[in-house]
Amino acid sequence: MLILGIETSCDETSAALVADGKTILSSAIATQMDLLKKYGGVVPEVAARRHTELIGYVIQEALDTGCKTLADVEAVAVTSRQGLIGCLMVGVAAAKSISYARQIPLIGLHHIEGHIFANRLSNPDLPIPHIALTVSGGHNMLVHVQENCRYEIMGATLDDAAGEAFDKVAKFLGLDFPGGPVIDKLSKQGNRKAFSFPRPMIKSKTLDFSFSGLKTAVINMFKAQIAAGEALPLADIAASFQEAIVDVLVAKTLRAVEDKDLNVVSVTGGVSANTRLREVFTETCKKKGIQVFFPKMSLCTDNAAMIAAAGYARMMLGERSDLRLNVFPNAPLGG
């Protein structure tokens, strides 16, 4: 079954063709990096207007590079839940128009379920059940992934997502946007132990996260150094900050794995591209005999291939959306 996936929940306009939920024929992604740099982040109305401008071209690109036409497409899968409302609307409006005009089935999906499937697309042998850590600028969750698209949310961030903390700290340090890749790169030249930043909630009994206090600690230390007229070892600050985040993410994920008596971890979302996070997860899991999986780099950030893959799985369970499909910006996973 050839599925056209559409994803516009935040700032990437994307469309992809995926066959039978496994084979990516094409994945077209138009980033809004020019706008992000201009505004220092995502401005919902600006992003939504850009989606309106690009959506048709991106779908055309996905069809062209996949050497297919709309007549070959058997279903449309679209992100309809969790994201910026105006942005989600553009993708859903496009998806239901295609579904109606071509008389093919439509399915609306949750963005986070897409990220969970990004790892299944990259690693067909990823066992289920497993624990998924979804981590990006917009979400930060621990999910017990079960058979038949059933999910139990074990923990989530109480304030900033890890990626958001990366972006905000980078902005404060005067680094480029987005902060994740910039801090990752800079950290390679820094000393991870130069500063001892807090590891928020690392010992708490819950599996929830909180990164806003860590962000403040970094900013306060940075201000204190400026006030004292000391030199600013940016690479050391970046490396120490990154290490604190990585420590918390890894510790909590391993706790979730123990809680469910599992031995498989899937790390997914934009921050799963972070090299230090991958390194620590790989080392720690190896020691404990736990299998750990990461998506291909191209599937870490938002993309429509993961939505098409999730759509295929749901359709195999007999699920469909009707033409009244609407958007739900704050819907929980599974809702």
Place this chain on the structure above:
Amino acid sequence: MIVLGIDTSGYINAVGISDGVNVLADASFPARTDSLEQIVDNIDSVLKKANLALKDVAGIGVGLGPGSWTGIKVGVTVGKMLAFSANKPVAGIPTLDALAYGVRDKSPLVCAVIGAGIRDTIYAAFYRFANDLPVKEGDYFTGDAKDIAPLVKEPVTLVGSDANHYYELLTNEDKSLNTKIKALEATPSGAAVACLAAMRLKQGKADDTLSLMPLYLKESTAKVFVNKYSAKA
């Protein structure tokens, strides 16, 4: 040439069908904030009532706004993606044109108005008719409703969904206007959009499908702010 017309720029989803001369169907559905949820269903029900399927129409007309930012994003995306998927030509029609076209027999001069969201700010344009087609006079107006008072020099029909309210504002501003202005409450009509689109498409003047964009007369607040800031810097 049978054309499907849609407009979701206001608090209704307007869907109509026209061949450029006759109205085959014209319906409007209350939508407030859920134009996205209903629009494709609305299109389907209007087509079915006219015993047509999407494949039977020769083109698609879509109201570009101005109007609700969400509404016009939804309408234009649906309009262009239906056209793209069904391989039909598309024509974008400014919603103020469609409003004016609906009252072409009322007076030689028409002022079409649409609320711009904040208090009594409006989007507006003046139209005269040539061969029954609305021809816009001057630029689009965006601003406080009462500020169009000085622009009214001759009898004019004020048309829009809150025309009576704007009539009150204008005549309070300038008492002499009550003999010049006639207010007519009307919402954008899908059939008017379809009709104007059919005339354009017949002349081979389709819009480029994929690049079709809503008519934004106001920038987003963030863009206004950033532009101001970078101009100062």
